[in-house]
Amino acid sequence: MLDFLLYVGIVASIYGIAAISLNLQAGVGGLLNFGQVAFFGLGAYGVGIASHRGLPLWMGVVGGIVAAALAGAAVGRLGRTLLADYWAIATLALAELLRLVFLNEEWLARGADGIGSIPGLWGAVSGTWRDVAILATVVSILVVVYLVAERLTKVQFGRVARLMREQPNLAAALGYDIVKVKVRVMMVGAAIAATGGALLTTYISFIGPGQLLPVDTFLVWAIIVVGGMGNHLGVIVGAVVVNLIYLGTRFANDYAKLDANTAASLRLLLVGLILMAFLMFRTNGLVPERLRTVDADGG
Amino acid sequence: MLTAVDVRKHFKGLNALDGASIDVQRGEIVGLVGPNGSGKTTLLNVLSGFTRADSGRIEIGDKKIDRLPSWEVMRLGIGRTFQAPQLPTRMTVMETMLCAAKLPTGESLFGAFLRRGKVREEEREAIERATELLTRLGIAGVGDQPATDLSGGQQKLLAMGLVLMRSPRLLMLDEPAAGVNPSLRRSMVNLLKGLTQGNEISMLIVEHDMEFVQRLCSRVFVLDKGVVVAESKPSELADNPRVVEAYLGKSRATEPASAAPTNAAGESR
Numbered sequence: 001m002l003d004f005l006l007y008v009g010i011v012a013s014i015y016g017i018a019a020i021s022l023n024l025q026a027g028v029g030g031l032l033n034f035g036q037v038a039f040f041g042l043g044a045y046g047v048g049i050a051s052h053r054g055l056p057l058w059m060g061v062v063g064g065i066v067a068a069a070l071a072g073a074a075v076g077r078l079g080r081t082l083l084a085d086y087w088a089i090a091t092l093a094l095a096e097l098l099r100l101v102f103l104n105e106e107w108l109a110r111g112a113d114g115i116g117s118i119p120g121l122w123g124a125v126s127g128t129w130r131d132v133a134i135l136a137t138v139v140s141i142l143v144v145v146y147l148v149a150e151r152l153t154k155v156q157f158g159r160v161a162r163l164m165r166e167q168p169n170l171a172a173a174l175g176y177d178i179v180k181v182k183v184r185v186m187m188v189g190a191a192i193a194a195t196g197g198a199l200l201t202t203y204i205s206f207i208g209p210g211q212l213l214p215v216d217t218f219l220v221w222a223i224i225v226v227g228g229m230g231n232h233l234g235v236i237v238g239a240v241v242v243n244l245i246y247l248g249t250r251f252a253n254d255y256a257k258l259d260a261n262t263a264a265s266l267r268l269l270l271v272g273l274i275l276m277a278f279l280m281f282r283t284n285g286l287v288p289e290r291l292r293t294v295d296a297d298g299g
Numbered sequence: 300m301l302t303a304v305d306v307r308k309h310f311k312g313l314n315a316l317d318g319a320s321i322d323v324q325r326g327e328i329v330g331l332v333g334p335n336g337s338g339k340t341t342l343l344n345v346l347s348g349f350t351r352a353d354s355g356r357i358e359i360g361d362k363k364i365d366r367l368p369s370w371e372v373m374r375l376g377i378g379r380t381f382q383a384p385q386l387p388t389r390m391t392v393m394e395t396m397l398c399a400a401k402l403p404t405g406e407s408l409f410g411a412f413l414r415r416g417k418v419r420e421e422e423r424e425a426i427e428r429a430t431e432l433l434t435r436l437g438i439a440g441v442g443d444q445p446a447t448d449l450s451g452g453q454q455k456l457l458a459m460g461l462v463l464m465r466s467p468r469l470l471m472l473d474e475p476a477a478g479v480n481p482s483l484r485r486s487m488v489n490l491l492k493g494l495t496q497g498n499e500i501s502m503l504i505v506e507h508d509m510e511f512v513q514r515l516c517s518r519v520f521v522l523d524k525g526v527v528v529a530e531s532k533p534s535e536l537a538d539n540p541r542v543v544e545a546y547l548g549k550s551r552a553t554e555p556a557s558a559a560p561t562n563a564a565g566e567s568r
Contacts, residue, residue, distance in 0.1 A: 148412075155418055156397070156405030159390075163398045166387035169349070173381070174399050174465065175373040184408065230389070293443045294393045294426060 006131040008240075008247050013138040014200045016239035019223045020142075020149045020232050021192035026221075027230035027289070028153050029185040030165025032088035035075070035095030036193060036220055041212040042068040043194025045102060048115040048207035057119065057202070065194045071098075072190030076183035092214060099212035114208020121202050138199055142236070145192055149232045152188065154292065161185050215268065219246070222275045228285025237287055246271055300325045300469055300501045301346065306355030308341055308525075315341040316352070317525035321503075323469065326495055328502045330512040330533060333522035334546055339505045340382060342522065343471050346503070347379045348372035359469065378462035379471040382505075384454040386446035392457060393429060393442035399464035400425035425464075432460045437486060452479040456487070463494070470494075470502040476511045488514045509536070521545055 018040055025031045046064020050057055078090055102109055109115055122133040152158050163171045164181050172178055201207045219242065227238020246267055253263040278285065301323040308316040315338045323329045333339050344350035346357060348369035357365040364372050373379070387395060402425060404410035405418040433439050436456045441449060449457060455475060462470060475491075476484050488511065494500050506512050512519060513533040521529040521536070523545035529536075536542050 151411060152408075155411045156402040156422075157408065157411055159394055159398055160406065162390055163387055163395070166389060167385040169381065170385045170387075170461070171398070172349070172369045173347070173373055173379055173385075174461065175370055177368075177370045188408065289389065291389065291391055291443075291445060292394060293391055294397065294422070 003128065003131065004247075004251070006128070006135055008243055009135045010131065010138055010203060011200075011247060012240045012243040013135070013142045014196050014203070015220065015223060015243055016142050016236045017138075017145050017196035017199065018193055018220050019227065019235040019239045020145050021189040021196065022220050023224050023229065023232055023235045024149055024152070024161075024192070025185055025189040027224060027235070028158055028165065029161040029182065029189075030084075031076075031182060031185060032084060033075075033091050033186070033189070034088050034214070034217055034221075035091035035093075036189075037212050037214065037217040038091075038095035038098045039068040039072060039190040039193035040197035040200075040216065040220075041095075041098060041102070041207075042071060042190075043197030044201040044207045044211065045109055045197075046194065047198045047201045048118060049109050051118040052109065052115045061195075061198045064198055065191050068190040068194035068197075069187045072186035072188075073183050075190075076186035077179060092217075095212070095214065095217065099209050102212065103209040109207070112209060114206060114210070116206045118201055118205040118207070120205055134203060138203075141195065141199065145195065146232055146236065149192070153232065157184070219271065222271050224285075225275055226278050226285055228287040228289060230289030231285070231287050234285055234287030234289070238285065241286065242271060242274070245274065300327070300360065301503065302356070302358045303342075303346060304356045306342065306345055306357065307353045308338075308345055308350060309353055314525050316345065316355075318355075319522065319525060319527050321520045321527060321530075323501050323503050325501055326499045327518065328491070328495060328504065328516050330516035330519040331503060331505045331522060332507070332509070332512060332519055332536075337522045337545070338525040339522055340473055341525075343379065343473055343503070343505055347377060347471055376466075376468040377471065378465055378467035378469070380455075380458045380462055380473055380475060382473040382477070384458035386449075386454055386457065388445055388447040390446055391443050392433070392438075392446050392449070393426065395446045395457070396429035396433070396442075396460060396464055397422065397425050399461040400429065401465075429460070429464060432463055433457075435490065436460050437483065452483055455479050456483070459487075468500055470500060472502065472504045472506075474505055474507065476506055476508045484508070484511060487511075491515060509533075 022033060022036045025033045043064035046067060047057055047060040050060025050063065075091060075094060078087065103112055105111065121137055122130050125133050160171060160176055160181055164178055168178055223238040223242045224235045226242055227236065228234030249267045249270060304320045305318045306316050307318055319338065319342055331339050331342065341350060345352045348364065348367050348371065352365055355365065357363070359375055359377065362375060364375065402421045404414050404421055411418060433442065436459065438453050438456050441453070446457060455478060459475060476487060479487060491502065492515065495502065504516065516533050519531060519533045519536060520527050521542045528541045528545055529539050531539055
């Protein structure tokens with residue numbers, strides 16, 4: 001039981017990081033990014049490729065984050081001539097494109113086989129204590145990511161992003177270059193997503209194209225809708241709740257004894273139903289975005 | 300200050316602007332009137348970069364702006380409001396006002412973390428200025444309300460406050476008085492007039508309320524079917540047959556009786 005809780009805690013924290021990154025883009029900036037798994041994947045593959053080539057892992061982490069930020073800038077810039085809905089479709093397509101590259105370019109990252117035996121964090125510690133140490137690490141990083149996102153959302157950077165979400169014309173009338181705002185928000189979100197991807201790869205010591213499927217973007221979207229779009233604390237709550245349900249039901253199959261594929265599909269279906277219920281009955285999520293008031297003496 | 304020559308804009312099946320030319324001199328308040336659908340808002344959109352003209356020359360100061368995106372035009376010291384104020388629902392009045400302020404440190408990714416003192420200082424100054432402006436506009440004390448919770452008239456005033464926050468040298472207002480109650484209108488006139496005195500702010504105002512136009516503007520352009528059909532002093536508007544024709548149609552305008560002009564402007568006296 002303790003092992004399971006540690007496992008859920010670690011995975012939920014990593015998804016919490018991914019959720020905050022998407023929340024910055026979609027919740028704060030109103031950017032419908034349906035290709036978030038690509039940024040997550042670039043961070044994951046950064047670590048994987050570094051491990052595969054015998055480079056120090058930190059290099060992979062930095063490389064992945066930089067690659068994701070650049071990809072975020074490119075995707076943000078793409079929006080110049082696209083309407084929001086079409087831009088959303090483009091993000092989905094680009095993420096699939098990236099997955100296909102990793103799947104087919106064997107020289108890059110071993111294609112469909114993926115990269116395994118990636119050294120994890122705290123290798124010197126053994127047993128349950130190692131999981132405790134990993135949990136402490138990912139929670140600390142989650143807290144830092146939360147503080148960064150919260151700060152950015154509160155100050156003018158996020159204020160302008162929120163205005164862009166609600167009234168892009170007004171933002172332009174006040175002299176803001178919408179494309180630039182979009183690019184900056186995408187870059188920050190992508191870099192945070194890559195951090196989460198790198199952490200997940202070191203935890204499960206494997207990365208393959210199968211982890212870059214759109215379904216993972218879907219899970220993160222479910223998390224931010226359930227948690228409360230626009231509220232960074234809310235999406236952390238969402239990450240815990242959705243992962244408890246999604247991972248917890250894995251053990252329910254010990255009793256139901258369905259074949260693995262059916263069980264996996266049913267668990268996903270469950271998340272989909274929860275997502276729909278929230279969209280219909282609690283649109284603002286468990287912890288809705290609150291109105292930010294300004295202190296008289298400034299931020 | 301602003302010169303637009305022979306501006307054309309064609310939408311599917313409609314010549315919204317069919318060679319319109321106007322100008323605004325420095326420190327001048329110019330009105331732009333015309334019946335519904337005459338192209339007033341399209342002209343304003345073209346002048347502010349929100350719509351790209353098919354052809355024509357538009358200059359602000361000495362700078363050609365007809366190929367610039369809207370945000371870049373706005374950075375030349377232009378401020379504009381929209382016919383329906385486009386305000387955020389999930390932001391307070393004060394936060395919206397701060398969006399209009401220049402807060403470069405808080406806007407920069409690293410400044411937001413590394414120069415917290417500077418961020419606070421910039422915000423404090425902006426809040427002070429915003430509070431002062433809201434007070435002048437007569438909507439003090441609503442700072443913590445969501446911007447769209449204000450009444451229609453108050454939203455118009457807030458939209459004007461947002462523009463003024465940026466200290467523009469040329470103001471384009473799209474129906475600032477519509478939906479604002481008469482006493483507020485009067486203070487709005489005084490406020491706008493006060494702004495031009497000494498400050499060298501120019502204004503271009505689209506408005507249906509002729510009293511408002513007459514009190515405020517020194518010159519008026521009349522737009523009809525995408526063309527400027529008249530340019531006159533506001534007091535002479537009613538006597539101009541082209542104006543009457545634009546508002547009331549040809550058949551009435553050819554009648555000798557002068558009942559029509561009274562509707563266009565006569566009530567104001």
